[in-house]
Amino acid sequence: MSDDIHEVYAVRYASHARMRSENYIFGDPHDEMTSIAYYVWVIKGPHGIFVCDTGFDQTEAKARGRKIIKPVGEGLKALGIEPDHVNHVVITHMHWDHSGNYDLFPNARYHVQDTEMAYATGRCMCHPMLRLPFGENDVVAMVKKVFAYRVDFHDGVEELAPGITVHKIGGHSKGLQCVRVKTQRGYVVVASDCCHLYSHIDEGRVFPITYSVGDTLEGYKTLLKLATSRNHIAPGHDPEVMNLFPAAKAGLEGWAVRLDVESKG
C-alpha cells in the first residue's frame, strides 16, 4: 500500500434539535425543527492515528444544553482506537464543541493555526458576541499544552504527513482550518465548520456565528478545489453524513461512517 493513502471516518457523538432558521444568516423560510450532528473525525494510515477535533464532554454538554449520544472516547474505541494511542490531534478551530475533552489524548501532539490561537486569546474575546462559541477552560487547556511543548503551530497550508495537509480557511472562526486527506477514492476534505451543512456550500448560505462572511464564502470555493468532488467534503454538523456514507463496520450505523469509500449520494 502506498504510504500516502489513508482511511477517514466521521464519528458522531451528539446531536441537537433547533429551528432551521437558526442555521442561516437571514434565517430560513421553512420555520420547522431540524437537528444538527456533532462529530470528530479519524484519519488512519501509515503515519499513525490522527483525530480531527476533540468534541465536548458531559460537563460542557450540560452547561450548553446539548445531549451526548456516545462520548467521543467510546466512539474511538468502537473503531478499535484507544485514545492514548492517538498520535496527532488537529484542532480545526477552538470553539467549545471542537476543542473540549482536552485530557482524552495524553500522548498526542496538537496542531493549530497561529491565527486561531491569537484570536482565542486576544482582544476579540473581549466581545461577548465573538467569545460566545469559546469555552474558557478549553482555551486555557490549549495554552497549557503550548507550555508543555505539545502544540505544533501552522500558518496557512502545511503538510502533517504524506497525503495529509491542513489549510487555513478562516471565516466562521478567524483561524479555522480544514484537513485534506488522500484516500483510495481521491481527496477527502474534513471541512469541519468551514461548512456546517451541505446546504451552506450548495446554496452559498452562511451560518450565523461568523467572524467573516466574505472569508466563509470564499472558503467554500477552496473546499471544492481541495476535494475530489462535493461528496468528498465532510461538513461539520450535517446529519446527512451518517446516511450518505457506509457504516465503519456492522453495528456502527448512525454512529461511525467511512468517508474514504464511495458515498451513496
Ligand SMILES: [Zn+2]
Ligand atoms: Zn465552530
Ligand SMILES: [Zn+2]
Ligand atoms: Zn461546530
